[in-house]
Amino acid sequence: MADSQRVLVVGGTHGNEVTGVHLVRRLQRNPQELTRDSFTAQTLLANLPAMAANRRYLEQDLNRCFTAALLNSEPQNGEQVLAHEINEKYGPKGADSPTDWIIDLHTTTANMGVTLVVQQHDPQAVDMALYVQQKMPDVVIFDENCTRDEDPFLCSIGQHSMLIEVGPVPQGLLRWDVFEQTARALAHALDFIDLRARGEDSLPSPRQADMYQFIEKLHLPRDEHGAICGMIHPELQDRDYRELSPGDPIFISVDGETIPFDYPESVHVAFVNEAAYYDQAHGLSLMRKRTVSWEGE
Ligand SMILES: [Zn+2]
Missing domain, CATH: 3.40.630.10 (Zn peptidases)
Structure with missing residues (x-):
């Protein structure tokens, strides 16, 4: 060929x-x-x-x-x-x-x-x-x-x-x-x-799959000078793709204080504690999960 x-x-x-x-x-x-x-x-x-x-x-x-x-x-x-x-x-x-x-x-x-x-x-x-x-x-x-x-x-x-x-x-x-x-x-x-x-x-036709769509990145906790002063909460660490609901633990301060997820809806998470995000002080990405159907070509 x-x-x-x-x-x-x-x-x-x-x-x-x-x-x-x-x-x-x-x-x-x-x-x-x-x-x-x-x-x-x-x-x-x-x-x-x-x-x-x-x-x-x-x-x-x-x-x-x-x-x-x-x-x-x-x-x-x-x-x-x-x-x-x-x-x-x-x-x-x-x-x-x-x-x-x-x-x-x-x-x-x-x-x-x-x-x-x-x-x-x-x-x-x-x-x-x-x-x-x-x-x-x-x-x-x-x-x-x-x-x-x-x-x-x-x-x-x-x-x-x-x-x-x-x-x-x-x-x-x-x-x-x-x-x-x-x-x-x-x-x-x-x-x-x-x-x-x-x-x-x-x-198959039609096709169907669960897919995630990026919503936004969230900043790590920062102090009044913009310096990072907290990290991903241990309950969320390594739990990429899990659903995160308002009030769930998301961050923990360097002093050990839990910071809850303050958001209007439940979403999913990805890039949890991604090292490449630290240059912008971002801690993770929020994602929307949907089931998508489409016709084959
Ligand atoms: Zn890369």
């Missing part, structure tokens, strides 16, 4: 999320893992300077540099220069991008297992996430509602994209369980692209 699909697997978009970096290096040594009947995927290690420094980024989060506005203006820092270069090589970003699929590999310090992040405007990606969930039933799906132009993620420069987020693992650290789950989710995603190309993805 002709090599009709251009597929890109990315690691190191965040330089201290080393699972994706080491998995991409394994794939580069073993290209058969990247090969299906209808394509051979390419690989990219996205932020080499941040990887060398074992930091998420040097000047600006690279995964916030791919909005249409930033890609169409003069770059202001190293990461924006990188974003322009990546967009030149694999884009240009848009519905006609020459790259059909981008799968970007990330990790989280939160106890989230395997989470797949897709965009509602990209039904093929939502199908991909459902396919992976059929193979790995514990997988959680985030369907974000962001236009292509406003989407700041690297993977948004492909026609279709999915971000694979696996945890818990500290920044800069490898764990086999997280590494292996990432590799498996990626392999299923590549299988899906190949099966879809041959019209054999075997998804």
Whole structure:
């Protein structure tokens, strides 16, 4: 079959999320893992300077540099220069991008297992996430509602994209369980692209799945100078995706005082005590869980 699909697997978009970096290096040594009947995927290690420094980024989060506005203006820092270069090589970003699929590999310090992040405007990606969930039933799906132009993620420069987020693992650290789950989710995603190309993805119609949608991030407790003065409550630590109701313990001050959840409704939580959030003093994300039905293509 002709090599009709251009597929890109990315690691190191965040330089201290080393699972994706080491998995991409394994794939580069073993290209058969990247090969299906209808394509051979390419690989990219996205932020080499941040990887060398074992930091998420040097000047600006690279995964916030791919909005249409930033890609169409003069770059202001190293990461924006990188974003322009990546967009030149694999884009240009848009519905006609020459790259059909981008799968970007990330990790989280939160106890989230395997989470797949897709965009509602990209039904093929939502199908991909459902396919992976059929193979790995514990997988959680985030369907974000962001236009292509406003989407700041690297993977948004492909026609279709999915971000694979696996945890818990500290920044800069490898764990086999997280590494292996990432590799498996990626392999299923590549299988899906190949099966879809041959019209054999075997998804039901109509399709249905539970999905989580981002509402907002909440700040950790801060003092009058804005310094962090509390942390995630022990009853909530490691309990990603659980439902949190008004009045439930959410934070605890450094003096041990419980701080209840002050919110008008019950919601679900994710990225609980995510280390990458501390630069903005955020403690967790609030999510809305819904059951979504959609027609197949
Ligand atoms: Zn990341």
